[in-house]
Amino acid sequence: MPEKKEIKGVIERISGSLVVAGGMEGASMQDVVHIGELGLVGEILEVNGDKASIQVYEETSGLMPGEPVVSMGEPLSVELGPGIIEQFYDGIQRPLELIEKAAKSHYISRGISVPAIDRSKKWNFNPKVKVGDDVIAGDILGVVQETVVVEHRIMVPYGVKGKVSKIEKGDHTVEDVIAVIDDNGTKYEVKMLQRWPVRKPRPVARRLPPNVPMTTGQRVVDAFFPVALGGTACVPGPFGSGKTVIQHQFAKWAQAQIVVYVGCGERGNEMTDVLLEFPELDDPQTGQPLMKRTTLIANTSNMPVAAREASVYTAITLAEYYRDMGYSVALMADSTSRWAEALREMSGRLEEMPGEEGYPAYLGTRLASFYERAGRCIVNGKEGREGSITVIGAVSPPGGDLSEPVTQNTLRVTKVFWGLDANLAYQRHFPAINWLNSYSLYTERLDPYWDEKFDDQWTSLRVEAMSLLEQEAQLNEVVRLVGIDALSRDERMVMETAKSLREDFLHQNAFHEIDTYASMDKQFKMLKTIVNFHHAGLDALHKNAPMNKLFNLPVREQIARMRYLEEKDIGQIDKLEDTIKEQINGIVPVGGDSNAA
Amino acid sequence: MLPREYRTISSISGPLMMVEKTSDVRFDELVEITLGNGEKRRGRVLEIEKDRALVQVFEGTSGIENEDTKVRFVGKVLTLPVSKDMLGRVFNGRGEPIDGGAPLIAEQNLDINGMPMNPFSRDFPSEFIQTGISTIDGLNPMVRGQKLPIFSASGLPHNRMAAQIARQATVISGHEDFAVVFAAMGITFEEASFFMEDFRRTGALQRTVLYINLADDPAIERISTPRIALTAAEYLAFECNMHVVVILTDLTNYCEALREISAARKEVPGRRGYPGYLYTDLATMYERAGRLKGKSGSITQIPILTMPEDDKTHPIPDLTGYITEGQIILSRSLHRQGIYPPVDVMPSLSRLKDKGIGKDKTREDHADLMNQLFAAYARGKEAKELAVILGEGALSDEDKAFAKFSSVFEDKYIRQGEYENRTIHETLQLGWDLLTMIPVKELKRIRDAYIEKYLKPLLNKGDA
Ligand SMILES: Nc1ncnc2c1ncn2[C@@H]1O[C@H](COP(=O)(O)OP(=O)(O)OP(=O)(O)O)[C@@H](O)[C@H]1O
Numbered sequence A: 001m002p003e004k005k006e007i008k009g010v011i012e013r014i015s016g017s018l019v020v021a022g023g024m025e026g027a028s029m030q031d032v033v034h035i036g037e038l039g040l041v042g043e044i045l046e047v048n049g050d051k052a053s054i055q056v057y058e059e060t061s062g063l064m065p066g067e068p069v070v071s072m073g074e075p076l077s078v079e080l081g082p083g084i085i086e087q088f089y090d091g092i093q094r095p096l097e098l099i100e101k102a103a104k105s106h107y108i109s110r111g112i113s114v115p116a117i118d119r120s121k122k123w124n125f126n127p128k129v130k131v132g133d134d135v136i137a138g139d140i141l142g143v144v145q146e147t148v149v150v151e152h153r154i155m156v157p158y159g160v161k162g163k164v165s166k167i168e169k170g171d172h173t174v175e176d177v178i179a180v181i182d183d184n185g186t187k188y189e190v191k192m193l194q195r196w197p198v199r200k201p202r203p204v205a206r207r208l209p210p211n212v213p214m215t216t217g218q219r220v221v222d223a224f225f226p227v228a229l230g231g232t233a234c235v236p237g238p239f240g241s242g243k244t245v246i247q248h249q250f251a252k253w254a255q256a257q258i259v260v261y262v263g264c265g266e267r268g269n270e271m272t273d274v275l276l277e278f279p280e281l282d283d284p285q286t287g288q289p290l291m292k293r294t295t296l297i298a299n300t301s302n303m304p305v306a307a308r309e310a311s312v313y314t315a316i317t318l319a320e321y322y323r324d325m326g327y328s329v330a331l332m333a334d335s336t337s338r339w340a341e342a343l344r345e346m347s348g349r350l351e352e353m354p355g356e357e358g359y360p361a362y363l364g365t366r367l368a369s370f371y372e373r374a375g376r377c378i379v380n381g382k383e384g385r386e387g388s389i390t391v392i393g394a395v396s397p398p399g400g401d402l403s404e405p406v407t408q409n410t411l412r413v414t415k416v417f418w419g420l421d422a423n424l425a426y427q428r429h430f431p432a433i434n435w436l437n438s439y440s441l442y443t444e445r446l447d448p449y450w451d452e453k454f455d456d457q458w459t460s461l462r463v464e465a466m467s468l469l470e471q472e473a474q475l476n477e478v479v480r481l482v483g484i485d486a487l488s489r490d491e492r493m494v495m496e497t498a499k500s501l502r503e504d505f506l507h508q509n510a511f512h513e514i515d516t517y518a519s520m521d522k523q524f525k526m527l528k529t530i531v532n533f534h535h536a537g538l539d540a541l542h543k544n545a546p547m548n549k550l551f552n553l554p555v556r557e558q559i560a561r562m563r564y565l566e567e568k569d570i571g572q573i574d575k576l577e578d579t580i581k582e583q584i585n586g587i588v589p590v591g592g593d594s595n596a597a
Numbered sequence B: 001m002l003p004r005e006y007r008t009i010s011s012i013s014g015p016l017m018m019v020e021k022t023s024d025v026r027f028d029e030l031v032e033i034t035l036g037n038g039e040k041r042r043g044r045v046l047e048i049e050k051d052r053a054l055v056q057v058f059e060g061t062s063g064i065e066n067e068d069t070k071v072r073f074v075g076k077v078l079t080l081p082v083s084k085d086m087l088g089r090v091f092n093g094r095g096e097p098i099d100g101g102a103p104l105i106a107e108q109n110l111d112i113n114g115m116p117m118n119p120f121s122r123d124f125p126s127e128f129i130q131t132g133i134s135t136i137d138g139l140n141p142m143v144r145g146q147k148l149p150i151f152s153a154s155g156l157p158h159n160r161m162a163a164q165i166a167r168q169a170t171v172i173s174g175h176e177d178f179a180v181v182f183a184a185m186g187i188t189f190e191e192a193s194f195f196m197e198d199f200r201r202t203g204a205l206q207r208t209v210l211y212i213n214l215a216d217d218p219a220i221e222r223i224s225t226p227r228i229a230l231t232a233a234e235y236l237a238f239e240c241n242m243h244v245v246v247i248l249t250d251l252t253n254y255c256e257a258l259r260e261i262s263a264a265r266k267e268v269p270g271r272r273g274y275p276g277y278l279y280t281d282l283a284t285m286y287e288r289a290g291r292l293k294g295k296s297g298s299i300t301q302i303p304i305l306t307m308p309e310d311d312k313t314h315p316i317p318d319l320t321g322y323i324t325e326g327q328i329i330l331s332r333s334l335h336r337q338g339i340y341p342p343v344d345v346m347p348s349l350s351r352l353k354d355k356g357i358g359k360d361k362t363r364e365d366h367a368d369l370m371n372q373l374f375a376a377y378a379r380g381k382e383a384k385e386l387a388v389i390l391g392e393g394a395l396s397d398e399d400k401a402f403a404k405f406s407s408v409f410e411d412k413y414i415r416q417g418e419y420e421n422r423t424i425h426e427t428l429q430l431g432w433d434l435l436t437m438i439p440v441k442e443l444k445r446i447r448d449a450y451i452e453k454y455l456k457p458l459l460n461k462g463d464a
């Protein structure tokens, strides 16, 4: 660790969340500073001679030229250690509950300094190594049970290796020394509390291909536009189209071991909602409350804008830390557009040359390097543990127009695009993911995984269903011009099945206690049944079955109700196959042959 | 600290002026300006660079001269004196009484910018407000603590609708202490007097606080008006435990004033010349709605804005929609058909609806009924469009039923009188009555049990 040196300057200019300080020679970019008598927190964006331009993470009202600015010579960092899960942090990792206590108010006042991780709480530390063991960075020294479902693994810090010369089992605070590592005479004391600069990606041993699915319980996603563990995805859409709801759905039902949810420049109530709801909802994988695997970061739209920019880095660094332990982590960021806007605002105040729509020219690289921190990989340490971070970013394009810079730069780096459609939202078709223009570059990679699980039937089902939906879109054009009567009987069947796919499969009500989540087994059975009816229906039509009767068979009602079957009852879906056969046989005229129109 | 006084204005640009050779000036602090003729104005510090301070003058800079004008830095940010006696009073856009009444004796002086609510300290809004308007109560239910704007356009009756909501808003659980805070930004004298008259006539004035910045009042003053109103609302809600409805009209004028300042500062403009921080700026106001843990009061916001050229993607409605918890959109086409209130049902949305309705809140069937009415109306409108191109004959029997439904729905459900105050039960009943026009098997969004309970009796009655 380089020597930390304190640098003292004074405020020269104040413009909103930007402060320029003089007398700062020797300060470096990205260093944390404390500003003014109140000691507001800020970060150096730019150094020019002895002048440092600083983005201030708190409201700057009342600051005055001449007030002191102190740099501790350390980059903006997060604290790592047990106690992160179940926390609710602001953008610079201050626990909002402690802010409430310190401020003695429902409002966030300024200059509050509270520790990110509780210093007094004792954790029961269970060593996984013995004195004399050789360890390298990333090796697990021991574990503490952070929550019922999360075993927190204390790792040898980055850059440290050697022989364990001391290891302390038992109850400790995060600041106690729990191990000493001796590297040829240099002794390194390890505590549970570690730090990491947020803007520097934590290194991994090597990267793995994204060929394992991360299911989300959302049918349109898992079946048609899936995301892989370690993948990146974006959800752009106009206001009210369902970005937040879908992010909340992922946070609830995604098959990840750890969830980091960052509300970046969005509504306060939405975070409160998560905070109140998650402790009450059980994770289908563990049966424990969802909150036991979740950490929340909120920099709502009315909180200081600069901290919004930091919040996504705080989030991804926490995610990396749990990935390094060997967990699959899902990170939801709602909304990355607000982060980009914060970037734009600071860039404007710095009087940088504006690029497209006023965004700085480096917007694209910033977005790319953020999403690059996602991935499935073998993490550091001798063990070769596998960990992953899956990043899902919401994008809020002005006017819903996807040609704007944030969306375009995001689409360049993310591999899944779930395009939300205002018209679907108006029709209350949720999730309003447009199945015609959305895509996932993981689909083909993940097909083998599901084919193996579902007897080689998955890919063909998926492809056929999607093709029916596409045919429907084309047939709709025809119908709009000349009316439904112009369609052939086969085409009418396509239209019926596509409608069934839309209404009985793609449509999923996030607020219905059962419909909100569907396991892959359930999704497979549902899809199979709908496609099954399609084949049987076509067959019946060819045998001269009356179309009206076919479309109104009672079994269709059962198909529509499949989604409301509890997971324990999904076996009932299999029985529909016989019901379909029976009922269709009942309407095929005796002697109906196959050359009917 | 002594207030410092300067006569060192070096340049004036739009609503801004630069004051030189200053010392100890604080960012954002209040500035008092005395013109040569003794006229007093106020402003705030926008930016400081060493010994130069950029000041935004609320009343505009015309008449300010370099030599004769004195500038005094007050040493604190703009505050608003508040007390419960604000109720029933009328103030200008700067918070000074204009009703001829006595000056307010302040209980507290509050920073008009407020402070951000800690999301940890929020309580989730979930208490249904009955507005007596079916398109809101039935389809876009509002809850206490919500921010639900009305997206309107020039010539549409948003003011009448806002007044109706202010008049009728109540909770089912009974009468509680509640108040209306009304802030006018750049509206005409006629519009302002419509509200005042309406409040006076219906006796609502005693529980109303009005802040009026008219079209011919200084534009820059509009930047403070909504903040002043919200500061008053916060005091009434969280210090006096009242349920406060805040009506802000017209946000479009507010945003234009903001754009004016941004242009004067030569900032890089965002879309359509509005500053890049418009989202954040609006959010610092809209997010002041809500509920707090352990407090019985609440702030419900109904901002009104007129969409330039009826365009929902214009930055003002667009950014508003990204911040608020839904929107009520008015439709010119319904208005032309003479339907009041002309609520465009499909794109309107209340995001907190699910929290406020259902068993023990409104009624068990509310959510299903709402979803079904939406779906049926959507399908009916689609069928009608199709019929325009292909003729009635091309519609299936079901589509014909839906098309008919959608017309009757507009006439009976959407349309209502300006003084017609429907209870939520009347609204729900009306919904069921209309659904009798549609074949039962098409009612897929409603649980069978509710069909049995609420629809079957109506059908049987029809048969008899
Ligand atoms: N899967 C879903 N099931 C049921 N309702 C949904 C679903 N998704 C969205 N909705 C409805 O749409 C509304 C808006 O969704 P949401 O708040 O997620 O929009 P958003 O895209 O995040 O908007 P903004 O950009 O303004 O934050 C929700 O309040 C809810 O009523």
Ligand SMILES: [Mg+2]
Binding pocket: A243, A244, A245, A266, A334
């Ligand atoms: Mg959202």
